[in-house]
Every structure is written in structure tokens, then in C-alpha cells.
Amino acid sequence: MSGRSLDHTVQAFEFIEELDRLATPQAIIDAMERSFAQYGFENFIMTGLPHPEQRIEGLVLLKKWPLGWYERYTRNSYDRHDPVIHLCRRTVQPFEWGEARYDPDTNPKGQEIMQGAADFGMRQGYCLPIHGLNGFEACLSMSGPDLDLTPQTKPAIHLMAMYAFERARLVLAPAPRPNPLTNREREALRWAALGKSAADTGEILGVTERTITAHIGSACAKLTAANKTHAVARALQHRLIEI
Amino acid sequence: MTSIHVITDKNKAGYETILDEYFRLRHDIFVGERGWRDLERPDRRDMDAYDNEQATYLVALDGGRVIGGLRLYPTLLPHMISEAFAHLIRGRDVLSGSTILECTRYFIVRERRMGRTDCRLLAAFQQFCLEEGITEVTAVVEMWRLPRWQQAGFKVRPLGLPTMVEGQTCIAAAIQISDDSLRHVSRLAGLRGSCLVRGTGVSNLVDRVPHVAA
Numbered sequence: 336m337s338g339r340s341l342d343h344t345v346q347a348f349e350f351i352e353e354l355d356r357l358a359t360p361q362a363i364i365d366a367m368e369r370s371f372a373q374y375g376f377e378n379f380i381m382t383g384l385p386h387p388e389q390r391i392e393g394l395v396l397l398k399k400w401p402l403g404w405y406e407r408y409t410r411n412s413y414d415r416h417d418p419v420i421h422l423c424r425r426t427v428q429p430f431e432w433g434e435a436r437y438d439p440d441t442n443p444k445g446q447e448i449m450q451g452a453a454d455f456g457m458r459q460g461y462c463l464p465i466h467g468l469n470g471f472e473a474c475l476s477m478s479g480p481d482l483d484l485t486p487q488t489k490p491a492i493h494l495m496a497m498y499a500f501e502r503a504r505l506v507l508a509p510a511p512r513p514n515p516l517t518n519r520e521r522e523a524l525r526w527a528a529l530g531k532s533a534a535d536t537g538e539i540l541g542v543t544e545r546t547i548t549a550h551i552g553s554a555c556a557k558l559t560a561a562n563k564t565h566a567v568a569r570a571l572q573h574r575l576i577e578i
Numbered sequence: 579m580t581s582i583h584v585i586t587d588k589n590k591a592g593y594e595t596i597l598d599e600y601f602r603l604r605h606d607i608f609v610g611e612r613g614w615r616d617l618e619r620p621d622r623r624d625m626d627a628y629d630n631e632q633a634t635y636l637v638a639l640d641g642g643r644v645i646g647g648l649r650l651y652p653t654l655l656p657h658m659i660s661e662a663f664a665h666l667i668r669g670r671d672v673l674s675g676s677t678i679l680e681c682t683r684y685f686i687v688r689e690r691r692m693g694r695t696d697c698r699l700l701a702a703f704q705q706f707c708l709e710e711g712i713t714e715v716t717a718v719v720e721m722w723r724l725p726r727w728q729q730a731g732f733k734v735r736p737l738g739l740p741t742m743v744e745g746q747t748c749i750a751a752a753i754q755i756s757d758d759s760l761r762h763v764s765r766l767a768g769l770r771g772s773c774l775v776r777g778t779g780v781s782n783l784v785d786r787v788p789h790v791a792a
Contacts, residue, residue: 344668344739351736427722428747466722467729468697468766490739493721493747498736501728514692521692577692 343491346370350495354502360397363503368399370495371477374488378457379477381503384423385414386515387569388559396473396503404455408448416444423464423474424572429493431484432460432476456480463496470514470575475500514575515557521576523550528567528578580640580695582702583775587631592779599644600637601625607685614744628658628682636706638686638699642780646686646699650679650706653716658682659750663718666750668738673752677713681753684717697767700730702774704760709774714752721747731762 350370357363367379378401383394391414398405407413414420418435421442437445452460460478467473475496484492516524526536533547540547551563558575560566570576585593604624608614617624628651638646651657653674660672667673681703686695707715719727721740728734733754740747767773 347739348668348736427720464722465725467725470692471729490741490747493740494736494749497721497724501725504729518693577688 343488346373347491347494351498354498357502358506360503360507363499363506364397364399367499371492374484374492375459375479375482376461376477377479378455379475381475381500382473384420384472384474384573386558386573386575388557394473396500396507401455401457404452404457407451411444413444413448413451416442417448418442418445419460419462419476420474423462424472424574426464427466429461429463429489429496432462432478435462452478459484461492461496463493463500465500466574470573472574473500473504516554516570516575517550520550520554520557521570523547524554524567524570525576525578527551527563528571528576579773580638580645580698581773581775582699582706583637583639583777583780584706585635585637586633589778592777593637596637596639596644596780597635598623600635600647601629603644603687604647604683604685607687608683611688612744612746624683634679634706636699636702636774638695638702639780640690640695644687645690646695648684648699648703649682650715651682652676653678653680659716659718663743663750666718666738666741666743666748673714673716673737675713677711678752679707679712679715681715681717684719694767696726697730697763698769698773700727700732701760701763701767701769702772704732704755704763705772705774707755708757708760712755714754716750716752718743718748718750721749724749724751727753730766731759733759 350366353366354363357366371379378399380398380400381396382391383396385391385394392409418437419432421437422430422435432449439446457478458480459482460476461482461484462474462476465473465475477496514521522540523536526539531539533551534544536547537544551566554570555562555566558566558569560569583593585597590597601623605617605619605622608624609618617626628649632652632655634650636648636650637644654676657680659667659680660674664670664672686699716737724734733756734751737750737752740749
């Protein structure tokens with residue numbers, strides 16, 4: 336191990352020890368600002384990932400973002416199209432913003448969002464997805480004009496980000512948000528995702544077709560989905576069900 | 579209702595069928611699902627050098643079927659971290675002691691991963707360790723799983739930096755055993771009492787169930 340990577344280890348462990356003593360969101364923001372600056376990070380946001388019926392503003396744990404960018408981002412509901420958020424839902428590994436690919440044909444706003452961020456000095460980024468209990472999904476996304484992301488620095492950044500997130504969650508939002516679907520609704524959607532009709536599912540679960548249709552109906556309402564297919568797609572996308 | 583059974587060298591005779599299913603599931607999950615090819619065995623049972631008389635298993639059962647489990651092993655003996663993962667520890671300073679165990683082979687079967695089984699097993703784990711006077715448990719865990727433990731109310735301290743193991747970014751960490759953590763995770767698991775069972779076996783459980791139900 337080189338001297339330099341030993342430094343990264345020491346700094347990461349010192350940061351984690353420091354976090355334990357921090358009791359307010361502002362203290363966490365200040366500590367993150369100091370410790371992540373050495374890797375070139377200037378901005379960061381910690382936020383839950385919204386379910387279909389939620390807005391991102393209500394889920395932000397803490398942030399150090401240019402105000403103009405935050406206003407533009409929330410006003411335009413960019414989280415619905417943000418390639419970084421999309422990748423967060425699909426991976427458990429941290430990634431660089433550049434790895435969050437998007438197809439300009441199907442997601443024309445992707446380009447607008449990434450360019451907009453760059454205009455605010457957020458040219459490069461590193462994002463840590465969090466997949467917690469009961470379908471709780473969140474991320475810590477950090478950025479700057481010129482980042483020091485190498486195989487030597489990334490493990491330290493990964494660990495620091497994970498513990499910064501946990502500290503903020505403890506200080507701000509004690510409990511993960513529960514899955515809005517009941518067990519029966521989830522079960523009905525899972526079978527639908529596997530190609531079963533309501534009648535099939537009723538037979539499998541030993542209840543009537545009408546009961547299954549009712550479960551699907553209430554799941555649709557909770558997910559603001561137009562129909563069963565839409566509900567299945569949303570439930571999978573938001574990891575409310577697994578197949 | 580899920581219950582978590584403690585299986586050791588002393589009572590394993592009563593759990594013969596359960597243990598066989600447990601080792602088969604471990605093979606399914608760690609070799610089949612996670613792709614740890616080194617563990618592959620022709621009898622499709624995952625057993626290694628630490629599956630010996632020193633190991634304690636916490637096995638989650640529902641209706642006589644295995645739905646999850648974990649293995650605990652004394653850190654005063656050569657254990658997985660000291661023998662295979664010392665490079666994950668900062669300064670290679672492996673944590674060991676009479677009140678410290680190592681946890682390995684943690685799993686929940688696929689169809690039970692969305693529910694409360696995870697929290698039940700974690701609650702039983704805290705309770706068992708508290709009852710045994712254990713203070714800390716070390717483990718190598720995938721980084722993505724760490725927030726789940728933290729959200730379950732576990733205090734987890736890192737023992738080194740994240741490192742790639744079998745294609746996954748993992749970390750060596752120590753879980754603190756405490757009443758607070760047990761209370762928090764029991765609440766999440768929807769438990770009012772204990773789900774930990776210290777028995778002599780369940781070999782007849784499957785036969786007994788219909789009579790009990792009737």
C-alpha cells in the first residue's frame with residue numbers, strides 16, 4: 336500500500352469518527368464540505384428517491400447546491416428524467432455521473448439536465464445509491480468541476496459517503512419510509528408481473544378473481560398508475576416488488 | 579410465523595433434515611446466485627472448514643422450511659477474516675476476543691427478501707449475542723448491504739476500506755451488540771416477544787403441523 340492511499344484511509348477514518356459527534360444537519364454539511372473538498376467536490380445533495388406520487392423537495396435530507404440550480408431542478412421536476420437518478424434505481428454500486436447513460440431520443444431532457452448542471456460548475460459527479468429496508472431508496476450525489484476519482488481515492492470516498500449519509504439519516508429522518516403497498520397488493524402485482532391473469536392469481540392464492548382485481552385497483556391508486564401494466568412497471572421501477 | 583432456531587453441535591441431531599436443506603440453500607445462493615464458484619461442490623451442499631463443531635447457526639424457519647440463516651464462529655480460533663480476509667482490515671489488525679464472534683454466510687431466500695424476514699433474523703441475531711454475553715460481531719459485508727443494517731438500528735464500525743471480493747465491493751466491519759439495537763430491530767420486525775428458539779430439534783415438525791393446526 337502506498338503512502339498516499341494510507342493517507343486516504345486515515346482521513347476516511349477520522350471523518351467517520353468526527354461524524355459521530357455531529358448533531359445538526361449544518362454541522363454535517365460543514366464537515367462534508369471540508370473533507371470532500373480534498374477530492375475536488377464542491378456540491379452535494381442527499382435525498383430520498385421519490386415514489387411516483389411524491390415530490391423530491393420533501394425528500395431532500397441535506398444539500399449544498401447552487402440555489403439557482405436547485406430551483407430550476409425542482410421547478411422542472413428534473414428528478415423524473417435525471418439519468419443519475421435513473422441509474423441510482425438500477426444499481427447498488429456507486430458510479431460516476433459519466434456512467435449514467437441516457438438515450439437522447441427517449442430521454443431528451445437527460446441532455447438538458449446534465450448540461451444545466453455543468454453550467455453551474457457541476458461538471459463531474461460521483462453518486463452513491465442507497466437501497467435500504469422496506470424499499471427505502473436514496474442517494475448521495477456529489478460533484479465539482481474537476482474531481483480526483485482514482486482507484487486509490489474511490490474506496491475512501493465510498494466509505495465516507497456511506498457514513499455521511501447514515502449520520503444525516505439518523506439526525507434528520509429516523510425511519511425509512513415504508514413500502515406503501517400491502518403484502519396482498521405486492522403479491523397480486525408480482526403474479527401480474529409474471530404474466531398471470533387476475534383469475535390465475537386468485538386460484539394460486541386461494542381467493543376470488545374479484546379480490547385480486549380489488550388489490551390491483553388499490554395498488555394502481557397508490558402508485559397513481561393508469562392500469563395494471565403501468566402499476567407493475569412502477570412497482571418494479573421503485574423496487575416495491577421483486578420478481 | 580418465522581422463528582429463528584439456534585443450532586449447535588449439541589442439538590444438531592434433532593435438526594438433520596433442516597441442516598441438509600440449509601446447506602443446500604447455501605449452495606443455491608452463494609454458488610448459484612452470487613457466483614462464488616470456488617465453493618461449488620458436486621453434492622450441491624455448501625460446507626467449508628468452518629462448518630465444524632465450533633460453529634453456531636441461526637436458521638430462520640417458517641412452516642418447517644428454511645428461509646434464511648447465518649453462521650457464527652469464535653474469533654479466538656482461526657476464522658474466515660483472520661485466514662482469508664485479513665487484507666480487508668486496516669493494518670491487518672484482526673479483531674478477536676472471547677466476546678467477539680464472526681458472522682458469515684448471511685442469507686435470506688429470494689422470495690422472502692421483500693418482507694420482514696431480514697429484520698427477524700437480525701433481531702434474533704442481536705438477542706442471541708446479548709444472551710451469550712457477546713459484545714461485537716465481525717463480518718465481511720457487501721457495501722450496499724451496510725445501510726440496511728444501519729437502518730435496522732445496528733451500530734456498525736468499519737475495520738478497513740471497501741475492497742473488491744468476488745466481484746462485489748465489500749467491507750470488513752464490526753457490529754456492536756446492544757439492547758438498543760435489539761429494541762429497534764424488533765420494532766421493525768413487528769416482534770412483540772422473542773422469535774429465537776433454543777430447542778432440541780424440529781425433525782417431527784412437518785408431521786406435527788396438521789395436528790397442531792387442527
